[in-house]
Amino acid sequence: xxxxxxxxxxxxxxxxxxxxxxxSVNQMARVLxxxxxxxxxxxxxxxxxxxxxxxxxxxxxxxxxNDHPIRRIHFxxxxxxxxxxxxxxxxxAISDKTAACVFVAVPNNGTVLADAHQIVVPEPLxxxxxxxxSLTRDFVQSLDLECPPHIAFGGIAGLKSWRTTRAAFRGxxxxxxxxxxxxLDEMVDFVQVP
Numbered sequence: 001x002x003x004x005x006x007x008x009x010x011x012x013x014x015x016x017x018x019x020x021x022x023x024s025v026n027q028m029a030r031v032l033x034x035x036x037x038x039x040x041x042x043x044x045x046x047x048x049x050x051x052x053x054x055x056x057x058x059x060x061x062x063x064x065x066n067d068h069p070i071r072r073i074h075f076x077x078x079x080x081x082x083x084x085x086x087x088x089x090x091x092x093a094i095s096d097k098t099a100a101c102v103f104v105a106v107p108n109n110g111t112v113l114a115d116a117h118q119i120v121v122p123e124p125l126x127x128x129x130x131x132x133x134s135l136t137r138d139f140v141q142s143l144d145l146e147c148p149p150h151i152a153f154g155g156i157a158g159l160k161s162w163r164t165t166r167a168a169f170r171g172x173x174x175x176x177x178x179x180x181x182x183x184l185d186e187m188v189d190f191v192q193v194p
Contacts, residue, residue, distance in 0.1 A: 010072040010099070011064060014040045015057065017079025017105070018131055028076065036074075039064055045080050050134040053084045061094060072099040079177070080131050082106025086145040100152040105174055108145075108155075109181040110137030112168050137181075147186035154189040157182035 012032055014025045022029075022040035032038045041060050043053045061073065075098065077085045082103040089095045107114075114135035118126065126133065133139065147153055158174030165175050172179040172192065183190055 009037060009068070009070060010074060011068070011070055012036045012038045012074045012076060013057075013061060013064075014038060015043065015075060015077040015081030015085055016041070017045065017077075017081050018129075018135075019046045020078075025076075025078065032076070037068070043081065043084065045084070045131055046129060049130045050080070050084055050087060053131070054087045057084055057088050058091065058094070061088070065097065070097065073097045074099055075101045076104070077101065077106060078104045079106060080135060082108065083134065083140065083143075083145075086147075087143065089148060089151070090145075095148050095151070098148075098151050100154070102154045102156070103182065103184075104156045105158055105177050105182060106155070107135050107140065107177045107181045108184050109178075110140035111135050111177050111181060112137070113165060113176055114139075116168060147184060149186075153184060153187045155182050155184065155187045155191070157190070157192045159192050159194050 014029055016022055016024050022042045025040050029038045029040045039060070041057060043056050045053055064070070065073070073094065075085045083106065085101060089098060114132050115137055117132050118136055157179040159172050159179065160175065161169065161173045162175030169178050179192055
């Protein structure tokens with residue numbers, strides 16, 4: 001990683017969630033492109049484990065930062081993509097360049113649906129979507145993810161639960177992630193939307 005170029009601009013990396021790709025963030029990218037240099041990132045979050053996704057994201061970030069004079073990095077991440085970003089921020093060279101992260105429905109504290117998946121789904125099928133095992137409450141806690149104090153963190157949580165998953169949650173949720181799991185004490189701003 002060579003971040004020593006004399007930087008003069010900021011970039012925004014948009015990271016999609018599980019079972020998705022960068023096309024799911026096209027509208028957000030179009031809006032942000034009016035004022036920022038934006039890079040929607042494609043990761044294999046559906047079938048690869050999260051550590052592989054971190055490596056993929058690191059390759060993209062390093063390539064962009066090394067090819068452009070970059071002053072600051074910003075991340076906007078949806079769902080599982082936010083866990084990948086938080087894992088990436090353990091790399092000091094990237095964390096030091098990062099100014100802000102906005103997490104949209106990111107299961108920062110895991111999700112009860114991933115816990116249930118590990119119990120209900122038969123063993124041979126669990127490996128099909130590897131990232132789900134990485135979203136259990138115990139696994140996310142075991143990652144020991146920190147929020148570097150120089151980075152401004154914001155969160156957006158949904159409130160429209162699904163009839164099919166409502167019983168799994170004990171509080172407000174978006175059908176997949178509880179509002180309480182999205183929230184982090186370190187967030188400087190946190191909104192809940194229907």
